[in-house]
Amino acid sequence: MRVSKTLETYGRCVSGPRGKWITLLLWIVVAGVLNALLPTVNSQENNNAANLPESFPSVQAEQVAKREFPNADGVPGLLVWYRSGGLTDDDLKIVQKLADTFTANPLPEQTALPPYHQMPLPALKAQLSADKLSLVTPIVFSQAAESDLLKENFKKLEETITAQAGYDPFTEEVASSKLIVRVTGPAGISVDAVALFKNADVSLLIATVLLVLVLLLAIYRSPILAFIPLIAVGFAYGVSGPILGWMAKMGWIEVDSQAISIMTVLLFGAGTDYCLFLVARFRQLLTEEANKWTALKRAISGSSGAIAMSGFTVVLALAALLLADYGAIHRFAVPFSLAILIMAIASLTLVPALLAILGRGSFYPFVPRTPEMVRERAEKKGVPVKEQSSRTTLGARFADVVVRKPWTVIVVTLVVLIGAASFAPKINYTYDLLSSFPKTMPSREGFDLIAKSFSPGSLAPVQVMADTEGKSADLQGALSKLSFVDEVSAPQKGKMNANIVSVDVKLHANPYSNEAMGYIADIRAAAEAALTGSGVASAVDRVWVGGQTAQQYDTKRATERDERLIIPVVIGLIALLLLAYLRSFVAMLYLIATVVLSYGSALGLGWIVLHYFMGADAVAGAIPLYAFVFLVALGEDYNIFMISSIWKKRAQMPLKEAIREGVCETGGVITSAGLILAGTFAVLATLPIQVLLQFGIITAIGVLLDTFIVRPFLVPAITTVLGRFAFWPGAASRKEASGKPEHAV
Incomplete structure (x- = not known):
């Protein structure tokens, strides 16, 4: 009773006659003030942040080298000079002229450049490759040189060489008979890596927004409703971005372009899911309640617990990445968990306010109405009332199969999932940064x-x-x-x-x-x-x-250590949250087991797609941990939402009927949410960065497995077989055994 009263008060505050406007105004003011006063997160990106702690041998070696061999210290860029017919004396004179120019006027943060201008041509020719086609000349920059500065330096080198050659050797095709020049080495690779992510940011954002918009329009056929989740995501990003920028400026965290890119996708995917959990419930209740406020109040009280629990599960799972030794993984923790936290708050406050303001108009032109409202509307127009179709939906048929033949469903789904997971041990992993670049990237060509x-x-x-x-x-x-x-x-x-x-x-x-x-x-x-x-x-x-x-x-060692530590921690945290929310030890065990199995299946299917269909020889070494945290946390979202529905319906009806009704009620929204979440991660596969392509494909496959196999078939089938033991040791299992009706969770 107390919980119901609290939810009613909360619903009135965020979506009442005045509360809805106050809530909307607060979000506008907070987002505006934060963006006006705090730096943007993109302005605080540090793409040269260290990935390894000082305790690792290679870092200690770097410190010794910096102290004892300062001339060798720094980030070398390698200029690769190549001519298919052999380098000419004129080509080598360009090399000498370049060395003369930038020895006299060094580039910013330039620390070393061999004196090729002081070498006679015979001495320089002695450094050519055995086939006389290539020459490699290093130019070293300080460790403090940012990628943007290195990029500007390389641009100046390119302009100088282009002026001397009379054309641009940096854009000449490798197959050309002319002199071609490429920049590679650690500095060139660093610049190309940052450029890939920076170029991806805008295209990734546009593609994600368009995909979500198209899917929402296709699923709900309402242009107004399609923008409600996007507005909520926009506000969540508008609030989390400045906060992250401020935290980075204060030195509390470090952010890089890779983390921000994935955070954007995560916000649109998971954020839209949370919005749909409430929207779908509101839409259904509008067909039962004539008063939109009553329908919204019931929707808020019925879905807010599952939304809050789902969001909290993801936040804690992502926060566990703070335990990582490897910097690129560690830097994911705060941006991801903070963004999801703010998105969950937006879903529980801003979205109800927008729905309260728009009411039934949110779903225009297919406005949901009660049967009485439909009848009155038809009578006013003088048209006959259309009879409700008694046709059984596809979801209802699937739900019926699950409760009638649960063992068959369990065996079939386990064969599919375990069969796919059997390919996971066959995956080859790589830590080769160059292999993640397109073959036409300058540093890879070099x-x-x-x-x-x-x-x-x-x-x-x-x-x-x-x-x-x-x-x-x-x-x-x-x-x-x-x-x-x-x-x-x-x-x-x-x-x-x-x-x-x-x-x-x-x-x-x-x-x-x-x-x-x-x-x-x-x-x-x-x-x-x-x-x-x-x-x-x-x-x-x-x-x-x-x-x-x-x-x-050392990166390989750090990544493997992070997997051994973080994966058990994430499982433990989610287990505790499920236990606290469902009060069932048995349910906690099989809900976690199913998403872990789904994760293994996603890895196996992902390898089949990447290796056998796309020709990949290996998968980036960090992918298993990335995919695990996302798939296990986000997979539990769907389980929580569906199980919550079953648990509540179990208070009014037999378990099998509750399962059938729960699967039918949540099937549409979870399918919609799963398609949108899988689609947003699949957008990553359009980028020319192998690590993101692989992550996007594997995560999208995992989400689809959860959406179409684990959630609608395996989990409810296991619940059916277990019967009252699925609730053990909660009060529901005891009251089921005594024949008394149990209370909802």
Whole structure:
């Protein structure tokens, strides 16, 4: 009774005669003030934020290199010069002129540029590839250089080279007979990565808005209603964006373009779902209640608990990403959880206010009316009243099959889901950043040219440093003996400690590949053995391995550690929330088990699509954790909404009838919500970024599995088979056993 009174008061506050206008005004004022006073989140993006904590070996190696070998410190960009017929003397003179220009007038944050202008042509020719087609010249920038600054620097390089060549070698096709130039290396890759996300932001937003709008129009056939969820999402973004921007400016969090891009998709997908949970209930009740306020009040009291619980589940699951060691995952936590929290609040306040203002007009031109209203309207127009169709809906037929043949449904759905999940262990994972780029991206083309004429390891050598304690440790010789090493540079002595020596190791393999990562442990072991053999004690603590390959190796370790920690935490948090909300240990177990199985099936089906149909050799290593958090949290949304309906109907009717009615009542809205959520994630698959394409496809598949298999078939079938034990140990199971009617959850 107290809960009912509270919900009635809340409903009056947000959607009463005055409350609806006050609620709308408050949202307008809050969004306006925050956007006027606080910075936008996009203005605070830091796309160069560190991904690995200082405790990881590659980060410690970077710190040693910065201290002892400052000339090698920084972010190198590699200019790849190539001509299919062989580089000419005129081409090499452009290289010399470029070095002369930017040695005399260095670019912002430029820290090193070899003096090619001081080399005679024969000496420069000696640095050409064996086939005389290519030359690689480095230019190094400080670690503090932002991607935007690097982009401007590369633009100046391009303008200078274009002026000397008489045409733009940066846009020439690789197959051209002219001189072509590409920028690659860590700096070039960084600029291309940021450009991909920045170019994706606007197109992603437009595509997502259009998709949601089209789906809403197709499902509800009301232009007014289609804009209500979009208005709510817009306000939620308008409030969360400045708050995130302010938090980033204060240094409390870091945000990057990847997180903001996915946050936008999440807001539109999950936010629209929350809105539809209320809208669908309101629409149904308008066919039973003549008074729109009474219908809205009942809709609010009937759906607000499920919406709040669903939103809270997603918020906690996403907040668990704060436990991640890997920075790119850790940076997702606050933007995602805050955005969903604000979206849930908007769904529970702003959306009811808009529905109260528009009333039945929200659904124009297909306005829902009670049978009495339909009859009166027909009589006024002098037309005969159309009889209600008695035709059984498709959803009702499915629900009937579930309660009549639950074991058949369980067996069939489990065969499908387990069969799909069996492909998940076959997935190959990669941490190769270049593989996520389109083949026409300049940095990837540059790398391909290096691999064609030089050792691919030239793109990013492994830096090995060791404290020899003054002993004659032959680090260069020991590493040169390794079968996978192409070349080892001459050792250099440290600036602060002359006993520390450094060598650059060029591998035969692509330094960003899994193969190269597998060599890091062998490189470290060989360096330690060289120190031990020369009499150095505690060699383990005196070897540092750095560079892009070592960082990628640590990235793999960090990601695997995050999976081992965060996945159990998310499951535990959701389990506690379900237990508190449903008061049923059994229901909690099978609801979690079904979404975890659905997650495994999504991975397996995703691999089938990506590998066998799209030709992908591997999936980005972070995808399993990303997909798990989203699919398990969002999948429970649908379970909560449907089970809540069944639990409440169980107070007035037998369990099988409650299941049949609950599945029918929630089927339409969950199907609509699932299609929209899957569609928004599928929009990511249109982007030229492999990690987002893979994430979008796998998540969309998972949402569709939840929508069309787990929610309408597997969960209600299990509930049917369990009977009163589905409520155990709640009061419902005890009262069912005694034959007394139970109270709604």
